[in-house]
Amino acid sequence: IADSFVSDKVDLICTIATPSAQTAYNASMDSDIPVVYTAVTDPIAAELADKDKQPVGEVTGTSDKLPIEEQLEMIRKILPDAKKIGIMYTTSEANSVSAIAEYKELAGKFGFEIIEKGVTAAADVPLATDDLLDQVDCITNLTDNTVVSSLATVLEKANEKKIPVFGSEVEQVKLGCLAAEGIDYISLGKQTGKMAARILKGEKQASQMKFETITKPGFYANTKVAETLGIEIPQDMLSEAVESFDTIEK
The missing domain is CATH 3.40.50.2300 (Response regulator)
Structure with missing residues (x-):
């Protein structure tokens, strides 16, 4: 082309x-x-x-570029007891590799450990998701093309185990991620x-x-997902949200 x-x-x-x-x-x-x-x-x-x-x-x-520090701060506010964050990424995507490095660099500041799982194709995502879910308190997404294309699979498996998935932009929140400091x-x-x-x-x-x-990230939340998972998003965060959703798009 x-x-x-x-x-x-x-x-x-x-x-x-x-x-x-x-x-x-x-x-x-x-x-x-x-x-x-x-x-x-x-x-x-x-x-x-x-x-x-x-x-x-x-x-x-x-x-x-993802607002990674703001994302970590958001996760800490919503999940005060969480310790391990899982991230899936495509090993051949330069943008994902650099984002993982920044997550690792900043995670300790908020008391988190990053558990990463690399994939090479969409076919790897179901097994990688199962592996991550056995080790983490939540998952956060990048803007990784391969992983986002399989978001429905990730969400289905995570919801079965009542483990929240955070998005990286508004569309992921509409589709069933709990929240995002996103783009x-x-x-x-x-x-x-x-x-x-x-x-x-x-x-x-x-x-x-x-x-x-982009000049500034915005906070997006899905209250339907929060209700389903039994998670309470602080009211002060919801009041400052750019947008919140009470349904999950199919």
């Missing part, structure tokens, strides 16, 4: 998530076609930007669109624009 876009000499390629961003940039590297990405958690680890956030070529966009991807998309518009209007080249991150 990326090669066909380059052959068609499109004016700009927009990509979603790390694998497609890397593929599109590799395909367009020898052309003058700019690539604008969104939802790339760690553009530096993905080799789309250098350590100063400067583009490595005609490629820029927005990062959906509004609609806002992120609009932010990305504005960057693309500047390039298409000739105001800036992609190579002149540092990648951007």
